[in-house]
Amino acid sequence: xxxxxxxxxxxxxxxxxxxxxxxxxxxxxxxxxxxxxxxxxxxxxxxxxxxxxxxxxxxxxxxxxxxxxxxxxxxxxxxxxxxxxxxxxxxxxxxxxxxxxxxxxxxxxxxxxxxxxxxxxxxxxxxxxxxxxxxxxxxxxxxxxxxxxxxxxxxxxxxxxxxxxxxxxxxxxxxxxxxxxxxxxxxxxxxxxxxxxxxxxxxxxxxxxxxxxxxxxxxxxxxxxxxxxxxxxxxxxxxxxxxxxxxxxxxxxxxxxxxxxxxxx
Numbered sequence: 001x002x003x004x005x006x007x008x009x010x011x012x013x014x015x016x017x018x019x020x021x022x023x024x025x026x027x028x029x030x031x032x033x034x035x036x037x038x039x040x041x042x043x044x045x046x047x048x049x050x051x052x053x054x055x056x057x058x059x060x061x062x063x064x065x066x067x068x069x070x071x072x073x074x075x076x077x078x079x080x081x082x083x084x085x086x087x088x089x090x091x092x093x094x095x096x097x098x099x100x101x102x103x104x105x106x107x108x109x110x111x112x113x114x115x116x117x118x119x120x121x122x123x124x125x126x127x128x129x130x131x132x133x134x135x136x137x138x139x140x141x142x143x144x145x146x147x148x149x150x151x152x153x154x155x156x157x158x159x160x161x162x163x164x165x166x167x168x169x170x171x172x173x174x175x176x177x178x179x180x181x182x183x184x185x186x187x188x189x190x191x192x193x194x195x196x197x198x199x200x201x202x203x204x205x206x207x208x209x210x211x212x213x214x215x216x217x218x219x220x221x222x223x224x225x226x227x228x229x230x231x232x233x234x235x236x237x238x239x240x241x242x243x244x245x246x247x248x249x250x251x252x253x254x255x256x257x258x259x260x261x262x263x264x265x
Contacts, residue, residue: 151226221251
């Protein structure tokens, strides 16, 4: 009897363990986690888009764990990217699309609309082509980005008290964003001084500009040409290709931060 009792006790313990495991394991077992792939953010732009792309890519990776797909080139306008955008919309189905064009009228797709255009016509055609670009992404949040006046435009504005081409284009893009229920972000404030004027050199702080702010607390936010963001003049190699900016670009970092805030707000 003692041996039988012992065997019965062992069997009871084993049965209890089996019952306990079966009852508990579905609850306590670690669930299978299926990784979801974050869609990339798309950037369509011109030379300014080229300059900001690495900074925006870094911000996206750090903040959203998302990568940036850049479609930007010197002298381009929205119509240069329409065919590519159609493919990108199908391939990536992006949640966010950043569109940044300063109104170039250099490539065949723009000059096809006529030679020697007026600023009003450049504004109209650029806005129309950007709207065509937007239409490829009906399910995406579009960030339309206005730019800052060039130094030359600023001088003309001061002398004539007139509205500049960039200001007119920005207003047109702002209206387009409202009409299409999208977002508009102006990066102008990051490239103007406290009086709202375009300047090559601006005050900086470690909190806003990080390690790009030197001890002098002055940074170069515009190129010598007064339009672009690279602190030094661009060079062209033997093949006639513009060499990328070889040094940090504080103005581009500021613009990328402005766009990033628009994406995450």
